[in-house]
Amino acid sequence: MRFASFFGMLEHWTGVSPDAPALIHEENGEKRTVSYAQLLAAVRDRAEVLKSCAGRCEAILADGSYDCVVEVFAAVDAGLPVALLDANAPDEALTEQLNACDAGLVWGDEDLCEELGFAATGRTEAQLGDVLFFTSGTTHRAKAVVLTEQSLCSSAYNGGALLPLAPSDTLMCMLPLSHVFGFVCGLLWGLSCGACVALGRGARHYADDLAFFEPTALSAVPLLLGFLVQRDLLNPSLKLILVGAGDCPPLLLALAAAKGIRVSFGYGLTETSSGVALSLEDDPYAMTVCPDDQIRIAEDGEIVLYAPTCVMKGYYKNSAATAEVLKDGWLYTGDLGLLDGKGKLHITGRKKDMLVFSDGTKLFLPEAEAQLSALLPGVDLALAQEKEKVVLHVYAQNGATEAEIMNTIKPWQQAHDRSQQIARAALHESPLPRTATGKVKRWKL
DSSP, X not given: OOOSSHHHHHHHHHHHOTTSEEEEEEETTEEEEEEHHHHHHHHHHHHHHHGGGTTXXXXXXXXXXXXHHHHHHHHHHTTOOEEEEETTSOHHHXXXXXXXXXXXXXXXXXXHHHHHTOOOOOOOOOOTTEEEEEOSSOSSSOOEEEEEHHHHHHHHHHHHHHSOOOTTOEEEEOSOTTSHHHXXXXXXXXXXTTOEEEEOOOXXXXXXXXXXXXXXXXXXXXXXXXXXXXXXXXXXXXXXXXXXXXXXOHHHHHHHHTTTOEEEEEEEEGGGTEEEEEEOSSOTTSEEEOTTOEEEEOTTSEEEEEOTTTSOSXXXXXXXXXXXXXETTEEEEEEEEEEOTTSOEEEEEEOSSEEEOTTSOEEEHHHHHHHHHHHSTTXXXXXXXXXTEEEEEEEOTTOOOHHHHHHHTHHHHHTSOGGGSEEEEEEOSSOOOBOTTSOBOGGGO
């Protein structure tokens, strides 16, 4: 069903079946089931407390817990703009994002908040119903995407329209709620269908969460799916897996499907409130466009999208960046693709100059290279990806060794997630290959 708000979603299913399970989570080693009526009451009670803070942006250090889910829904219902941040991100990234979203208060680990030295600004340009997600990528220039509870609910509706769940289903939520794919496809997708959502216990429990919660459906990034498949951790009751937020090897999808599990591959962006298209048939890379979306392919092959119910309002306090990608209501995705004779969308590459990893995070290369150049002045350098590893290509006329270079860039490494860190430095004996305009020819690296 289509809903306009988180609260309306919970209210509807409470009216239909108040005792039906909405969430399952662990409490003191035991599974605790929360009904739709109980979840609605908890959200209502917390919203009453938060109404005194209306107008201030609440940054939520999303840890995926039951209390976190209640806080998100209650804060939005109470009139607070919300920014969802990754509680496990490096301190430098969190500090950057807290400042970038003009947070007026923070919910989360008290010790971490104290460690970050957070000082509330109380000044925000975000509005009632706004939910901010940070694009996964670099940490030195935070860019927040302004979505709304309505656009997120619409995205969940699109997913449910193509891949419906039943109230008897249990959707396993193992992905960070600070990532729009995790929030929509790990949480809202289930709740919008009246299903039950099992809240995972974090990375330490990836090996045993499926056995503990026994879900029938799972949303996963390729890295997580690979971990589960290689260790034979897919539980017997699992019948549907939605994979997204990164490139996925065909073999990995085939191994999951070989277990009798329906596997769907999805394409989406933070800027579109998650999903744009999902595969529904045998070919996992031939994707059906979601009901609310229209797609056309530009002359240069770029995917251009019109989806008024799901597309972002813009980048927070960054009208120039917004104008670059939103033109007359059409979103220029920066991705390359084609529509086949049946109208199915196929992704063929990326126009944007960035690396995308199997865990869903992204690294914007020009920005990262500028930061590294500040640490290595006078050095000709460029980044490239080799089998999921980031390699720093260097032409250093001063004769620096790989060990010296890796030691010099330690501050950059420490400020980035492990998947984005540089694995090694490749030394070149001549200047790096570049175009006439000075852009590096990455394909030659």
